[in-house]
Each structure stands twice: as structure tokens, then as C-alpha cells.
Amino acid sequence: xxxxxxxxxxxxxxxxxxxxxxxxxxxxxxxxxxxxxxxxxxxxxxxxxxxxxxxxxxxxxxxxxxxxxxxxxxxxxxxxxxxxxxxxxxxxxxxxxxxxxxxxxxxxxxxxxxxxxxxxxxxxxxxxxxxxxxxxxxxxxxxxxxxxxxxxxxxxxxxxxxxxxxxxxxxxxxxxxxxxxxxxxxxxxxxxxxxxxxxxxxxxxxxxxxxxxxxxxx
Amino acid sequence: xxxxxxxxxxxxxxxxxxxxxxxxxxxxxxxxxxxxxxxxxxxxxxxxxxxxxxxxxxxxxxxxxxxxxxxxxxxxxxxxxxxxxxxxxxxxxxxxxxxxxxxxxxxxxxxxxxxxxxxxxxxxxxxxxxxxxxxxxxxxxxxxxxxxxxxxxxxxxxxxxxxxxxxxxxxxxxxxxxxxxxxxxxxxxxxxxxxxxxxxxxxxxxxxxxxxxxxxxxxxxxxxxxxxxxxxxxxxxxxxxxxxxxxxxxxxxxxxxxxxxxxxxxxxxxxxxxxxxxxxxxxxxxxxxxxxxxxxxxxxxxxxxxxxxxxxxxxxxxxxxxxxxxxxxxxxx
Ligand SMILES: Nc1ncnc2c1ncn2[C@@H]1O[C@H](COP(=O)(O)OP(=O)(O)O)[C@@H](O)[C@H]1O
Ligand SMILES: [Mg+2]
Numbered sequence: 001x002x003x004x005x006x007x008x009x010x011x012x013x014x015x016x017x018x019x020x021x022x023x024x025x026x027x028x029x030x031x032x033x034x035x036x037x038x039x040x041x042x043x044x045x046x047x048x049x050x051x052x053x054x055x056x057x058x059x060x061x062x063x064x065x066x067x068x069x070x071x072x073x074x075x076x077x078x079x080x081x082x083x084x085x086x087x088x089x090x091x092x093x094x095x096x097x098x099x100x101x102x103x104x105x106x107x108x109x110x111x112x113x114x115x116x117x118x119x120x121x122x123x124x125x126x127x128x129x130x131x132x133x134x135x136x137x138x139x140x141x142x143x144x145x146x147x148x149x150x151x152x153x154x155x156x157x158x159x160x161x162x163x164x165x166x167x168x169x170x171x172x173x174x175x176x177x178x179x180x181x182x183x184x185x186x187x188x189x190x191x192x193x194x195x196x197x198x199x200x201x202x203x204x205x206x207x208x209x210x211x212x213x214x215x216x217x218x
Numbered sequence: 219x220x221x222x223x224x225x226x227x228x229x230x231x232x233x234x235x236x237x238x239x240x241x242x243x244x245x246x247x248x249x250x251x252x253x254x255x256x257x258x259x260x261x262x263x264x265x266x267x268x269x270x271x272x273x274x275x276x277x278x279x280x281x282x283x284x285x286x287x288x289x290x291x292x293x294x295x296x297x298x299x300x301x302x303x304x305x306x307x308x309x310x311x312x313x314x315x316x317x318x319x320x321x322x323x324x325x326x327x328x329x330x331x332x333x334x335x336x337x338x339x340x341x342x343x344x345x346x347x348x349x350x351x352x353x354x355x356x357x358x359x360x361x362x363x364x365x366x367x368x369x370x371x372x373x374x375x376x377x378x379x380x381x382x383x384x385x386x387x388x389x390x391x392x393x394x395x396x397x398x399x400x401x402x403x404x405x406x407x408x409x410x411x412x413x414x415x416x417x418x419x420x421x422x423x424x425x426x427x428x429x430x431x432x433x434x435x436x437x438x439x440x441x442x443x444x445x446x447x448x449x450x451x452x453x454x455x456x457x458x459x460x461x462x463x464x465x466x467x468x469x470x471x472x473x474x475x476x477x478x479x480x481x482x483x484x485x486x487x488x489x490x491x492x493x494x495x496x497x498x499x500x501x502x503x504x505x506x507x508x509x510x511x512x513x514x515x516x517x518x519x520x521x522x523x524x525x526x527x528x529x530x531x532x533x534x535x536x537x538x539x540x541x542x543x544x545x546x547x548x549x550x551x
Contacts (some may be wrong), residue, residue: 119308121369125299127300127374127375128375129327137323141312141314217314218313
């Protein structure tokens with residue numbers, strides 16, 4: 001293949017990968033932070049002790065993390081069809097990617113929230129802060145560096161997952177690698193895709209590190 | 219200002235029960251600095267956390283500034299807490315906010331408008347002497363400065379009461395002195411009532427008007443500091459004037475004589491020796507400055523058993539001294 005033949009394909013593939021990763025990152029961030037906060041505040045002795053909810057969220061997170069992505073991807077096809085209208089293409093890949101990443105990220109968020117010094121929560125309570133203020137202004141705010149670092153890890157995992165999702169019909173660089181690199185032995189194409197993915201991951205890591213460092217005042 | 223009645227708190231942890239606070243009565247008058255002294259594990263922090271209901275007591279009453287706190291819940295309890303300042307051993311500052319941001323936090327919680335907030339923060343930082351550090355993060359300032367931020371933050375709601383949980387225990391002696399000084403100053407200038415807990419005798423000695431001793435969840439003695447020191451058998455006095463366990467020799471009388479104020483200047487040892495023609499042996503002692511008054515304790519040994527020294531002991535008591543006689547283990551032959 002000539003460069004002129006590869007370029008539009010690569011451009012399109014990269015765009016699709018960015019789309020899949022971007023949207024699923026957004027939904028994962030929202031869902032993961034929500035579940036992570038619930039895991040921490042609903043436990044015994046927490047801000048809002050609700051044992052049944054805590055158990056339920058814990059179970060969902062554990063099950064979600066236990067199922068391998070490739071199986072989840074196939075198992076979710078009916079759900080994806082119902083929600084998105086189709087089970088193939090970039091948009092269809094966003095749902096399984098998000099479902100897979102939320103439990104993973106929720107645990108990372110939970111860990112960072114647990115590292116917030118308990119004394120700061122007690123001090124805020126003594127100042128008359130409400131639960132909502134404590135979650136927003138103390139827990140999430142104090143844990144921001146860890147939450148960003150966790151998101152970085154999650155985005156990188158999502159880039160990997162998106163290649164897998166792409167390979168079974170989601171488009172993106174994973175799909176290109178399968179169709180040209182794997183099935184047609186276009187070694188050059190394969191190499192370029194690998195380099196592009198490495199660059200993308202490195203860029204995300206760099207951005208995440210810089211942001212986390214800027215947010216940390218410890 | 220603070221009335222605590224029959225307050226109890228039991229922790230239940232997997233079948234194990236710990237009675238951290240056991241039917242405690244405590245009363246702190248307005249404008250007073252009251253110290254609760256006790257070893258680690260005595261239940262001091264639990265007691266203090268029950269005063270602003272960070273911990274829900276299992277029984278008893280907590281009245282602060284005329285308000286029965288256990289009758290409040292939700293928003294009204296949070297409002298009441300804004301009027302009760304609290305400072306902590308490990309400061310409890312938000313590491314993600316600057317010094318000014320930390321002081322602004324309670325103002326945000328109270329719903330103070332932004333412009334007014336900035337003004338109040340400036341005022342509060344001035345009060346604790348931290349104006350220059352407004353933009354620093356907690357990680358960039360010293361422990362003493364962190365506690366000053368904690369104090370400024372605690373004062374944001376213009377409280378009448380300040381609770382202090384070992385506020386100086388993480389600080390070196392010099393910094394401790396300056397923080398205690400600041401608390402004393404705020405107590406005098408703002409009429410702030412302070413309830414503090416500590417395991418350090420020195421804190422009680424330096425700033426407390428009244429004190430209580432806590433042990434195994436109970437208050438074992440309480441009252442004005444000077445009165446406690448003059449009280450025979452007082453644990454506080456024993457802590458402040460550490461003397462070895464007395465071991466009177468048979469045929470002698472060993473007595474601890476506690477004196478206050480001007481009697482410190484009265485030479486009771488020499489008057490005893492002169493008036494009773496007796497040899498007074500000094501075994502040990504110390505003098506401390508308590509709230510501007512000198513209080514001292516001297517351990518003396520007199521020849522002859524306690525029975526032979528009745529007149530001498532009466533003479534000392536008559537002179538306004540507290541006398542505590544240590545009995546010999548066996549009577550002289
Ligand atoms: N949250 C808790 N759960 C169980 N036991 C506790 C808890 N907090 C304190 N205790 C126990 O209560 C007792 C008093 O503790 P505390 O009030 O912290 O004492 P102090 O402040 O005097 O050191 C200790 O035996 C401690 O182990
Ligand atoms: Mg304590």
C-alpha cells in the first residue's frame with residue numbers, strides 16, 4: 001500500500017479511536033466517580049451509612065471487574081442493540097467500553113477517597129458542613145490528584161479496549177490493524193498503527209501526570 | 219456556657235464493648251478556660267466530640283449556650299455547630315486549599331457572600347497573625363502556623379465556645395507556648411469560653427482557670443485549678459508537683475505542705491523550727507506560677523510520729539497551708 005492509500009484510512013481510524021475513547025471516558029468518569037463515592041460514604045461508619053446499597057454497589061463493581069472484556073463485549077450485544085440501535089460501529093462500542101471501565105475506575109476513585117485524611121472530614125463536620133458539601137468540597141476536592149491519576153490509567157486501558165472492540169466491528173485503529181495488518185499482511189500499516197497507539201498512550205500519560213501534579217499541594 | 223449531664227458513650231465493636239465516657243457531669247462557665255486532663259484512652263476526645271455531637275452520646279444531656287443540642291437535627295444542628303468552634307491535634311486543614319481558602323471554607327458553608335467573605339478572611343487571618351501567609355498551602359507552613367489557621371477557621375462563625383482536642387500535642391514546646399498564649403488572648407479579648415482536652419499537665423498549668431481529671435471514662439476530680447492544687451490528695455497537684463512516693467521512716471512525720479500566694483513568702487519552715495524548737499528536714503518540693511499566683515509544695519520531715527507533731531501540724535494549717543501527712547508503714551516502737 002502506498003502512503004496516499006494509507007493516510008485517509010489512518011486518519012479515519014484514529015478519529016474513530018479518539019471518538020470511542022473520548023465518549024467512553026466521559027461516561028466512565030461520571031459513573032466511576034458516582035460509584036466510588038457511594039462505595040465510600042455508604043459503608044458502616046461512613047457519611048451516609050446504607051449497608052444494602054453499599055453491598056449492592058460492591059457486588060456490581062466486583063462482577064464487572066471479573067468478566068473479561070472480550071466476553072462482556074459479546075454478552076452486551078443485545079443491550080447495545082436495544083440502547084444504540086445497532087451493535088456495530090463506533091457508537092455501538094461506547095456502551096460496552098463504558099460498562100467495562102466504570103467498575104475499574106470506581107475502585108480507583110474509592111482508593112483515592114480513602115486516602116483523604118479522616119481529620120479533614122471531621123473538621124468540616126464540626127464546622128457545620130452538610131454531607132453534600134463534604135463530598136464536593138472535601139472528599140472529591142482533596143482526592144483530585146488521585147482521581148485524575150486513576151482516570152489516566154483508565155483512559156489508557158480504554159484505548160486498549162477500544163482496539164479490541166474495534167476488531168469485532170467497532171472501527172478505529174484496532175479494526176484497521178485487523179483488516180490490513182493481520183488479514184492482508186500489511187506490515188507497514190501495522191507498524192504505523194502500533195506507533196500511533198504508543199504515541200497516544202504516552203500523550204495521555206503525560207497529560208495525566210502534569211494535571212495530577214498541578215492539583216497536588218501536599 | 220457548657221453543661222454536660224450524665225453523659226455516656228459506649229462503643230460496640232464486634233461484640234466488644236468499650237465505655238469511653240461513663241456518666242460524666244461537666245460544667246464550664248462563660249468566659250472560662252476549662253481543661254480536661256487525662257492519659258491517652260481516658261475518653262477525652264470522645265467526651266469533646268460529644269459536645270458538638272460529632273459523636274452521638276448514648277445517654278445524657280449536652281447544653282451549649284442554652285441550647286439542648288440533642289434536641290436538634292439536620293440543618294439546625296449544623297447551624298449550632300457553626301457557633302461552636304473546634305480545633306484539632308492534626309489540624310484537619312484542606313491540603314487542596316490555601317490558608318485563606320481554608321478560612322473561607324466555614325464562611326462558604328454559612329452562605330456568606332463572596333465579597334464579605336474576603337473581608338472576613340482578612341480579618342480572621344489578622345487575628346491569628348497569618349496575614350502574610352494567606353496564599354500559602356498548608357504543606358508550605360509550619361505546625362504552629364497550621365494550628366493558627368485552624369484557630370482562624372474555628373472563629374469564622376463568631377463562636378462563643380471553642381473546643382480544643384489536644385491542639386498543641388503535635389507541636390514543639392515553644393510553638394505550644396505561643397499557641398496557648400494566643401488561646402488565652404482570644405479568651406480574654408473575645409470572652410471566648412474554651413473547653414480543651416490534653417494529656418499535658420503544662421497546658422492546664424498555663425491557661426486553665428478550672429480543670430478536671432479524666433480516667434477510664436470518668437471525671438475523678440474537678441474544680442478551679444488553684445483550689446484543686448490546694449486540695450489534699452489531689453491528683454492534679456500530684457501531677458504538677460511530682461515528688462517520689464513518700465516513705466516515712468518510723469519515728470518521723472512526713473508531710474506535704476502546699477502554699478499559695480503570699481504564704482510562699484512567709485518562712486514557715488524557719489518559724490516552725492523557731493517556735494517549736496524542732497528540726498525540719500526538707501525532702502523535696504517545687505514552686506509553680508499558676509495564673510499569676512505562686513503555688514508551691516514542700517515535703518518536710520519532722521522528728522517524732524504524727525501524734526507528737528499535732529501542735530506543729532495545727533500551726534501550719536492555721537497559717538492557711540494545706541497539709542497532707544503521710545503515715546508511716548509501721549508505728550514506732
Ligand atoms: N470510633 C471508636 N470505636 C471504638 N472504640 C473507640 C472509638 N473511639 C474511641 N474508642 C475507644 O474509646 C476509648 C476512649 O478513646 P478516646 O476518647 O479517644 O480517648 P483519649 O482522647 O482520652 O485518648 C478508648 O478505649 C478507645 O479505644
Ligand atoms: Mg484523644
